[in-house]
Amino acid sequence: MSKPFSPPVRFARLALKVNAFLLIALLLVAAFLGLVAWKQGWFIHQTGINFVTRNSLGINKGMPVKLFGFTIGTVSDMRLAQNGVAVRMSINSAYLERIPRGSRAKFSRESGVVGASVIEIIPGKGEQPIGEDEYMDFEPARGLAEIIDDFRRQAVPAFNEIKQTMSQFNRSGEEVTTAMIALRREIDQIPETHRAVKRLIDSATRTSVSLEHLTGTLDRADFANKLITTLDSLNRTAATAEETMLRIKPAVEIGENAARDAGEIIAAAKRSWPLKEQYRQTEALLPIDSFEAYGISPQKK
Amino acid sequence: MNSRALFSIVVLLAGCGAPGPQPPAAQARLEDANMRGSSQARAGDNAGAARRYEDAMRLAKTLDDADAFAVNSINLSIVYQRMGRDADAKTVLAPIVADERRAYSDARHLQAELRLAIMSLAARDNAGAIEWAKRAQNRCQSGAGGCAQLPAILNVQAQAALEAGQPAEASSLAQVAADRARQLDDKSEHANALRLVGRAQRAQGENAAAVETLTKAWEIDRELADPRKLMADLLELAHASLAAGNKVAARDYQERAAAISRALRDEK
Numbered sequence: 022m023s024k025p026f027s028p029p030v031r032f033a034r035l036a037l038k039v040n041a042f043l044l045i046a047l048l049l050v051a052a053f054l055g056l057v058a059w060k061q062g063w064f065i066h067q068t069g070i071n072f073v074t075r076n077s078l079g080i081n082k083g084m085p086v087k088l089f090g091f092t093i094g095t096v097s098d099m100r101l102a103q104n105g106v107a108v109r110m111s112i113n114s115a116y117l118e119r120i121p122r123g124s125r126a127k128f129s130r131e132s133g134v135v136g137a138s139v140i141e142i143i144p145g146k147g148e149q150p151i152g153e154d155e156y157m158d159f160e161p162a163r164g165l166a167e168i169i170d171d172f173r174r175q176a177v178p179a180f181n182e183i184k185q186t187m188s189q190f191n192r193s194g195e196e197v198t199t200a201m202i203a204l205r206r207e208i209d210q211i212p213e214t215h216r217a218v219k220r221l222i223d224s225a226t227r228t229s230v231s232l233e234h235l236t237g238t239l240d241r242a243d244f245a246n247k248l249i250t251t252l253d254s255l256n257r258t259a260a261t262a263e264e265t266m267l268r269i270k271p272a273v274e275i276g277e278n279a280a281r282d283a284g285e286i287i288a289a290a291k292r293s294w295p296l297k298e299q300y301r302q303t304e305a306l307l308p309i310d311s312f313e314a315y316g317i318s319p320q321k322k
Numbered sequence: 323m324n325s326r327a328l329f330s331i332v333v334l335l336a337g338c339g340a341p342g343p344q345p346p347a348a349q350a351r352l353e354d355a356n357m358r359g360s361s362q363a364r365a366g367d368n369a370g371a372a373r374r375y376e377d378a379m380r381l382a383k384t385l386d387d388a389d390a391f392a393v394n395s396i397n398l399s400i401v402y403q404r405m406g407r408d409a410d411a412k413t414v415l416a417p418i419v420a421d422e423r424r425a426y427s428d429a430r431h432l433q434a435e436l437r438l439a440i441m442s443l444a445a446r447d448n449a450g451a452i453e454w455a456k457r458a459q460n461r462c463q464s465g466a467g468g469c470a471q472l473p474a475i476l477n478v479q480a481q482a483a484l485e486a487g488q489p490a491e492a493s494s495l496a497q498v499a500a501d502r503a504r505q506l507d508d509k510s511e512h513a514n515a516l517r518l519v520g521r522a523q524r525a526q527g528e529n530a531a532a533v534e535t536l537t538k539a540w541e542i543d544r545e546l547a548d549p550r551k552l553m554a555d556l557l558e559l560a561h562a563s564l565a566a567g568n569k570v571a572a573r574d575y576q577e578r579a580a581a582i583s584r585a586l587r588d589e590k
Contacts, residue, residue: 310511312510312550314444316446
């Protein structure tokens with residue numbers, strides 16, 4: 022006859038302990054799942070807003086949607102539509118009142134041309150907030166070609182001015198050559214001019230002697246004759262001086278023209294970028310301020 | 323580009339590297355005195371600035387440089403007025419206004435006349451201020467091109483009208499001055515014009531509008547960081563707020579103005 026079964030005393034109430042352990046484990050798993058769901062925003066009410074783009078290159082599911090640089094949702098779905106790709110954004114409903122009707126979605130990058138791509142919401146002027154499942158306009162990103170075109174439009178006037186300045190330099194080069202030729206002609210005439218000047222000096226010396234003589238003989242009877250001689254001498258001096266001046270005149274005119282041209286060139290260069298910034302006029306006058314008439318006692322220092 | 327043009331550019335660029343022609347010693351001293359005077363005036367050292375400008379005027383006389391003489395006379399008049407030497411400030415401008423030799427340009431005449439208008443108004447001589455401002459305005463309008471002093475002239479006229487008890491005319495003149503100053507990007511005169519508009523509005527009983535306009539003037543003056551103007555704005559704001567029935571704001575503005583005044587006194 023076998024001995025009757027007696028449960029082992031070492032594992033008393035084993036089933037209860039196992040069940041309690043399983044229950045705690047289940048609760049921990051549930052809490053973990055709840056935490057993950059909360060962190061993922063599964064408990065936040067999301068509102069779906071759509072836009073249609075003709076080209077969805079660069080747009081992906083999960084891409085952040087930002088308002089004033091602040092993340093307010095994500096791209097939740099994309100599907101092929103009649104005229105392009107319909108993109109659905111899940112926006113946190115709490116921020117929906119900040120997106121009025123007439124707002125636009127724009128594809129952009131966080132650092133301008135480079136950086137992570139995002140969908141940026143540009144608020145419109147409307148007063149009513151946009152509703153669930155409504156569509157907004159989409160503004161595609163500017164391509165590199167458009168950016169270059171924009172730059173070209175802005176740079177063309179500056180380049181035109183530089184071109185104009187260059188042509189002024191060019192013209193000035195031709196004028197300098199003309200001036201050099203004229204100057205050389207004048208240099209060739211220097212010996213003759215020198216002789217004329219010598220004659221002028223001789224004449225002036227004679228005049229001076231005549232005048233001295235005249236002073237000494239003022240009371241003499243032949244005063245009239247000497248005066249005539251002196252006047253003749255002065256006439257000759259004047260004629261020589263006139264001749265010399267006529268010779269010098271072209272050279273002076275050329276010099277004047279060259280100086281004027283140089284002035285114009287420098288003025289044009291000063292107006293042109295990048296020299297413009299270097300040539301700001303420094304005003305020597307203090308600003309005249311009508312506030313001085315206000316009558317507040319000034320700083321007597 | 324042909325070789326001549328290239329040569330011209332090379333010569334020009336070589337000129338950039340080479341030291342420029344040295345001005346004669348007296349001319350250099352004149353420019354230096356003017357420059358130092360201006361920096362001292364901007365730093366608030368009016369006595370030092372006056373000495374520099376007096377030197378500059380003497381040097382300008384020795385060089386027979388009428389324009390430099392006029393510029394330094396006008397600067398000296400500004401500095402003298404800040405020092406409280408009102409009579410000297412007027413006397414120093416007399417040769418420019420009289421101009422017996424017709425040596426000074428229209429622009430210098432205009433500036434001297436505007437300064438005299440400002441000083442007359444500061445001395446509560448309304449008739450004199452109106453007369454000088456009118457002369458400056460006529461010269462301003464007859465000159466070709468833009469007249470940079472027009473906002474200041476209009477502001478002087480507006481203030482004279484306000485002192486004469488004509489707030490409506492003062493307001494319209496100051497409005498024109500504000501528009502013109504905005505076009506010329508002259509922040510200082512823009513703020514002055516807005517302050518005058520605010521004062522004229524208060525004189526007409528439009529107290530809420532006056533507070534708004536004066537706040538705009540104060541915002542510009544805060545950018546310019548001139549304590550005297552900030553104090554004037556705050557005092558006007560205190561008056562306007564009190565008239566609008568906002569005693570708390572009025573007290574706040576008044577206390578802030580008093581704080582600036584105390585700080586200015588301590589600085590002296």
